[in-house]
Amino acid sequence: MGYRLLADITVAVHISFVAFVVVGGFLSLRWPRVLYAHVAAVAWVCLLMVGLNVTCPLTTVENWARERGGEGGIPQGFVEAHLTGTLYPSDMEWLFRTLVGVAIAGSWFLLARLTGSRRSAA
Incomplete structure (x- = not known):
């Protein structure tokens, strides 16, 4: 258990991390220091997407816990195992990734734009 x-x-x-990757930039509009964590999170996701044979530590922890709990680990990555087919249709992954990038x-x-307009007003 x-x-x-x-x-x-x-x-x-x-899931919280994925949500932060999507909306973290908008959060930094309110809390500017969040931008540093958001840039790091986006850089990490880019490393994973490029396919440098990097495994997300959260996926490793999930697999470890599932195997010790008597379940099989997830054979693919987190997105493929938990989001594809649930949050969006399997054949629409390109659209999901595009929307995240947008x-x-x-x-x-x-x-x-907001930072530039604040500087010009000062």
């Missing part, structure tokens, strides 16, 4: 709970908590943390770029663009 304890290992399964740990696996479920890890999934919740993972949200990130849009938030950073908006942040740059």
